[in-house]
Amino acid sequence: MKAVAILLVWAALWSANVRLARSRTGAWLAPALFGLTLLILWEGIVRLFDVPTVILPAPSQIAGAVADNLPILFADFVQTVLKGALTGWLIGCGAGVLAALLVARSEFLRRGLLPVGNFVAALPIVGTAPILVMWFGFGWESKAAVVVVMVFFPVLVNTVAGLADTGAMQRDLMRTYGAAAGQELRYLRIPSALPFIFNGLKIATTLALIGAIVAEFFGSPTQGMGFRISTEVGRLNLPMVWATIVVAALAGSLSYGAVALLERWLTFWHPSQRR
Amino acid sequence: MTDTPLSAPGASVGRSGRVALRRLGAGLWPVLVVVAALIALWYLACIPMNAQGSLLEAERAEIAVTPPTAAERRDMGGLALTAANPTVAAAGAFAQDRPRLPAPHQVVAELIDSTIGLRLTSKRSLVFHAGITLGPTLLGFAIGSLAGILLAVGIVHSRVMDLSVMPWAIASQTIPILAIAPMIIVVLNSVGIQGLLPKAIISAYLSFFPVTVGMVKGLRAPAASDLDLMRTWNASTFRTLVSLRLPTSLPYLFASLKIAVAAALVGAIIGELPTGAVRGLGARLLAGSYYGQTIQIWSALFAAAIVAAALVALITGIERLTLRRMGLAR
Missing domain, CATH: 1.10.3720.10 (MetI-like)
Incomplete structure (x- = not known):
């Protein structure tokens, strides 16, 4: 009986979604309705089947936990996202792009570093977290260091690949104009590398949050999202854990969105940005 | 990569003389050089990273080190310690039991020990x-x-x-x-x-x-x-x-x-x-x-x-x- 009710709700919402998708506003409304459907089903399943809070809290409980613990959640956010992840992201991406500018000047270095960089980018870099926590202490500095190590190689590899992505015709044109190396970099190589750089930056944004949170599992002060998750799981206070996850998901999506917006603003001419 | 082939229009402009050289450098050679450079850098980094430990061991072996007591050395950076005692720091950097940064050969030795050196069912393998x-x-x-x-x-x-x-x-x-x-x-x-x-x-x-x-x-x-x-x-x-x-x-x-x-x-x-x-x-x-x-x-x-x-x-x-x-x- 309960299962039938859930299925009916799902069928009704899905058919509404199918109708929406055909209309012109579907591109915006369909994903929103899909998300809403998931939330309603989640809430319904938890309530109808009396799922214990320990296993899966209902969305309403999670929302309650978020509202009740705003100061704690904000302090965790500052500690992990602003101090750890953002600092590390800025340093790591800056270093990655600068190193790529140096590497791209030499064909030899490019051929040597790209395979190595690709290899390192595929490694479980999170594993360096315990080492870096040992070196830099329990504070946010060690988290930033983990993030730097994690984001450096994806950004380096993408930027190097991007800086090499100029056609022979374009380079010849710059030469006929008598462009200096700096001018060629400014007007040809960097603009054509931007789509690649942004690809690397997008990967780096998601990696940065993961790195900052996971590094806290290996030692942290008594605040921070990773600390909160591991301690509240220990106390089986699941709504609080999910509240932290909501904050992490929001922070992740918003920073990804910010990078995507910046990309659209700077590389509006690229085919993938045309609509 | 998107390296233009030599047959592409205009591709040989300004690089005709270097083509033979580039052929030589293609493939494995640059990778090996980069890896070797990274390993050398790693060995170099070991010296300041492990300076605290090497100086402590040297002091116990009654070799003179520049700030003579551990208390004085605690707040000094690895680079400063290395600059003060270059030979002692370099001598002790690569064979410590619990280094801050183990040297590559220590890691490789441990890897070999704990893979080939043990039974596969061992808890340490x-x-x-x-x-x-x-x-x-x-x-x-x-x-x-x-x-x-x-x-x-x-x-x-x-x-x-x-x-x-x-x-x-x-x-x-x-x-x-x-x-x-x-x-x-x-x-x-x-x-x-x-x-x-x-x-x-x-x-x-x-x-x-x-x-x-x-x-x-x-x-x-x-x-x-x-x-x-x-x-x-x-x-x-x-x-x-x-x-x-x-x-x-x-x-x-x-x-x-x-x-x-x-x-x-x-x-x-x-x-x-x-x-x-x-x-x-x-x-x-x-x-x-x-x-x-x-x-x-x-x-x-x-x-x-x-x-x-x-x-x-x-x-x-x-x-x-x-x-x-x-x-x-x-």
């Missing part, structure tokens, strides 16, 4: 721990890739799914899933599900996304004329999928499988952390960090790297074989 980690990695990878392929098939064939599922699939990746790995493990544990499956779920979650994105691209890769041809033959949607879309998507599939398998390994390693660090590569990392066994951490890290490289190489091999048999290899 890295092969044993790697095997423990490999199980959930492969199971999760299989679940994740299968789910990713199915989701991609759905997305390509249904406009509703494309519109409503794709944005959420992207959003799901901005959630730092690794951060909730401990919760998944603990929660599933409380319902009585233990062992392989919880870790495999984390691996699967991490590996499904690259496969979905790659396969959506790949399943849409057939040219419009090919699709039209299928339509003239009155092929069903299923027939088109099996005979045209899936074969065309294979190069995309393999590219994303390589990313997915590396992600699955990371997922399995993180999944081991909250289980109390008993067995597996992640457990070795955590145990090493609890007891300050730096060499153990580094060797576990390198073991993980070797496993990741082997998995990616395995998929590359399968890719070569398949694409060659299909006549797609370049």
